[in-house]
Amino acid sequence: MSVASSVISIVQEELAKHSATRLLLVRVRFGALANLVPEAMEFAFEAMTVGTDFEGAKLELAMAPVKLLCGGCGKEFEPQGKELLFAPCPACGEEAGHHVLAGRELYVEHIEAE
Template sequence: MHEMSIAASLIDIVKEEMAKHGATRLLMVRVRYGRLTNIVPEALQMGFEATCLEAGIKDARLELEEVPLTVACGGCGETFTPEHEDILYMPCPRCGREFAHEVLTGRELFVDHIEAE
């Protein structure tokens, strides 16, 4: 479960940012993650809660926002979001090419917003 190590890293990032701004109480963290990161939202939520307890952080919320997969066709350049759940099968809606696409979004994993006081 790589979500536990991700949660620990998130808390480290948040603590560093809070220290920079003199904040002492964490209220909310929003994380954006791409579809290709293979994040299981429930597992990350559980890891976040466990890591917060271990770090002495109470009542902090984690908001998760998935970034959809978008690609540019390697043949015609069309930008599209694959219709199929199977990301290995991504035919271009314009020319039909199924492979050699450039991933534009879907690999992200970052802290988008922190609320603290």
């Protein structure tokens, strides 16, 4: 519930700034490592907006790819497959010690309201 409620408060603040009241669409960008479960997020968002000015708003969840910096050779790469953090580097094959450059982000990327 906490991610949905913080998204809703961000949207409320933005709408207040622009004198809008009815939310049409909100797009949340999240990294594959952000521990966000899309189905749970959609369910929580719907449950929290029903009966409010935000009821019926479309929630778009856009996953951002993970980017790692190889712990062995320093090459930047996007891991493929399930092993995100311990994916083998395409250049040297190293599987451990990678530095996470992107993939943990979670933010409201776009809002449409009237």
